Amino acid sequence: MIHLRLLGSVDLLGHDGLPLHGALRRPKALVVLAYLAAARPRGFHRRDKIAALFWPELGADRARGALRVTLTRLRDDLGNDVILTRSADEIAIDATAVWCDVVAVDDALAAGRPLDAADLYRGPLLDGVHIEGTAAELEDWIHAERVRIRRELQRALLAEADRLERIANGSEAAIAAASRAVDVAPDDEPSVRRLIALQRAAGDSSAAVRTYDEFARRIGRDFDVRPSAETSALVSALRDSEPAVTSVDSPPSPRIVRLSPASPSPIPSASPVATPASVESLPPRRAKSRLAATVAVAVIVVASATLLLRARVHAASASVPVRHWVWLTPSEPGPRPRLGDQVVLDSTNDGFILFGGMIYSGEPRGSSIENDVWRLTGLHTGEIPEWIHMHPVGEGPSPRWLYGVAYDGRDDRLILHGGARGFTSPCSNETWVLDHASGLGATPAWERVKISGALPPERAGARASYDPATRRLILFGGNDCIATFSNDVWLLSFADSTLTSGTWQRIMPDSADGVPMRRSAYASAYDASANRLFIHGGAIAGRTLGDFWVLEHANGLGGVPAWKRVRCTGTVPALNNHAGAFDPRLGEWVLFGGGDSTSVERHEVWRIVGLRGSLSGCRWEQLQVAEPLPNARLGHSVLYDSVRGAIIATGGQYRSTGFNDIVSLKDVFRP
Numbered sequence: 001m002i003h004l005r006l007l008g009s010v011d012l013l014g015h016d017g018l019p020l021h022g023a024l025r026r027p028k029a030l031v032v033l034a035y036l037a038a039a040r041p042r043g044f045h046r047r048d049k050i051a052a053l054f055w056p057e058l059g060a061d062r063a064r065g066a067l068r069v070t071l072t073r074l075r076d077d078l079g080n081d082v083i084l085t086r087s088a089d090e091i092a093i094d095a096t097a098v099w100c101d102v103v104a105v106d107d108a109l110a111a112g113r114p115l116d117a118a119d120l121y122r123g124p125l126l127d128g129v130h131i132e133g134t135a136a137e138l139e140d141w142i143h144a145e146r147v148r149i150r151r152e153l154q155r156a157l158l159a160e161a162d163r164l165e166r167i168a169n170g171s172e173a174a175i176a177a178a179s180r181a182v183d184v185a186p187d188d189e190p191s192v193r194r195l196i197a198l199q200r201a202a203g204d205s206s207a208a209v210r211t212y213d214e215f216a217r218r219i220g221r222d223f224d225v226r227p228s229a230e231t232s233a234l235v236s237a238l239r240d241s242e243p244a245v246t247s248v249d250s251p252p253s254p255r256i257v258r259l260s261p262a263s264p265s266p267i268p269s270a271s272p273v274a275t276p277a278s279v280e281s282l283p284p285r286r287a288k289s290r291l292a293a294t295v296a297v298a299v300i301v302v303a304s305a306t307l308l309l310r311a312r313v314h315a316a317s318a319s320v321p322v323r324h325w326v327w328l329t330p331s332e333p334g335p336r337p338r339l340g341d342q343v344v345l346d347s348t349n350d351g352f353i354l355f356g357g358m359i360y361s362g363e364p365r366g367s368s369i370e371n372d373v374w375r376l377t378g379l380h381t382g383e384i385p386e387w388i389h390m391h392p393v394g395e396g397p398s399p400r401w402l403y404g405v406a407y408d409g410r411d412d413r414l415i416l417h418g419g420a421r422g423f424t425s426p427c428s429n430e431t432w433v434l435d436h437a438s439g440l441g442a443t444p445a446w447e448r449v450k451i452s453g454a455l456p457p458e459r460a461g462a463r464a465s466y467d468p469a470t471r472r473l474i475l476f477g478g479n480d481c482i483a484t485f486s487n488d489v490w491l492l493s494f495a496d497s498t499l500t501s502g503t504w505q506r507i508m509p510d511s512a513d514g515v516p517m518r519r520s521a522y523a524s525a526y527d528a529s530a531n532r533l534f535i536h537g538g539a540i541a542g543r544t545l546g547d548f549w550v551l552e553h554a555n556g557l558g559g560v561p562a563w564k565r566v567r568c569t570g571t572v573p574a575l576n577n578h579a580g581a582f583d584p585r586l587g588e589w590v591l592f593g594g595g596d597s598t599s600v601e602r603h604e605v606w607r608i609v610g611l612r613g614s615l616s617g618c619r620w621e622q623l624q625v626a627e628p629l630p631n632a633r634l635g636h637s638v639l640y641d642s643v644r645g646a647i648i649a650t651g652g653q654y655r656s657t658g659f660n661d662i663v664s665l666k667d668v669f670r671p
Helices: 027-038 047-054 060-078 101-110 114-120 136-165 171-184 189-201 205-223 229-236 284-316
Strands: 002-005 011-013 083-086 090-093 098-100 322-328 342-345 351-359 368-377 386-390 404-408 413-417 431-435 445-448 450-452 463-467 472-479 485-494 501-507 523-527 532-540 543-552 562-565 579-583 588-592 605-609 619-622 624-626 637-641 646-650 662-665
Touching (some): 002 027, 027 090, 027 136, 098 101, 101 114, 136 171, 342 637, 351 413, 413 472, 588 637, 588 646
Parallel strands (some): 002 098, 322 624
Antiparallel strands (some): 002 011, 342 351, 351 368, 485 501, 579 588, 605 619, 637 646, 646 662
């Protein structure tokens, strides 16, 4: 088997284990091979797409000709069986003939073997490789894959450290896993803090101080910034005397309007809080222009972190931890405030994608429904967040809101179903896929899914969940955009990995424990590892619900689907149009906002713990959050930033005031 190593220095070894110098001497051919082997979705790629990426300055015919010559040379170097063709328009690498470390890392992470993946990771994808005359989209793809692989590996190693820490005598192994995470992303301050905390807990104070000192020297040398006060506090008590801290004037606290029924006409505003940037996290064509802004942001960070540290020290003395919202302010204005849209975290884990929604003016006549696509970048890699207005090719779905949406992170595809086209009838009933949804590596492209057989009834206000392992979309409830609510469950089984065709089927769950009432505007979470769909609250005909249910075997496989009413200890108000984020590893679900049974918008944060196993020990907890608080709202979106154990909320509205702010709350999945 041929071995292709793309992480770190590039290497290509033949069946005999010797370097294939012919291909190694042709850089563009080598990167074509790398793209065919590593680009997602894995499998066949269109010739015209690859030709446009590698020879954008040539016309279509000449570019395809250049690609034919390159493929011929690769066959000469590697053998005729390595490059596969399907019709005259598609090519692929035979995965049984070529082993690629990028694929092996992804497979190891998917199988829950992060330490094996770390053994394969030798550095960034195509490190030091630069090919002249290629399209900017190719460079964007390389950058996005570098960020994705590093983030997914880092996240998996930190999760492994958390798992090992809970095992008896596992502290040494937990420290080793966290050290590997820091090796993968040495400039990521939260990872360094996690390693220091583990070393302190194990009683190795000298190692904790060394870790801090190495990190401080590195970011001081590379970025001319210092560790945050939060990180410094972890080691200050371990030294004989505290290190001197440069005094920085504290910036003003964010001006946040706290909404309540007594303040009907608020104007939201916020100030930015960011973290020091690693220029490596930016594509090369953007890095130089952002460096100056990054350094300026870092100065603000030190002062902001000092304020947060004081609050956290005070909170630590209390019996209940208190958390603090952080406002993220993009560098440029983004989409207009709206509700009834949904956002999905993209495959880089550092940005999200937004589609459509309603821009509400307080009454139907002045409101508008959209079908625009936006991407926000820079959630936590240190750069200032930036909105990008995407322009997908293809006809695309009509304007809509209250649709169901899911995201296939492995292949960078957004899946959208149904939704409302106005305030009343009609509903939409198509399913759409936005390929290359993040716009990295290729232009986003809409394609309507070809459905075989019967369709589910038209609906809006239903949530969609996607199981990537079985390629099934799960849909529950909703309403027909007039007056009829439903509680049926439908599955869309996609025919293959392209998600371009599929078949709907209605499943009839076991109802021995009852069934949820008909509803829309509920909150839902899908635990793919346990094949469970959780739903909470929602509304029917003006009535707000507060019940909590789980659908076992939700994708229709592995057993008979069955509804179960979940009764957790603790109390939570009935809510509709709320949203949350789910951590399957911990079995915890965090909910934010929504409207209550008295039609008042809320901004509390609730956590449900114990959502693993039998669920018999689950309980509701209201998290203690310090002021300032985000605006109360409904119809918003909530994402899970698993790197930091944080939720990110955006959008929604309070009565006739819409929002497009972005707020983050850390440590919500920790006691």
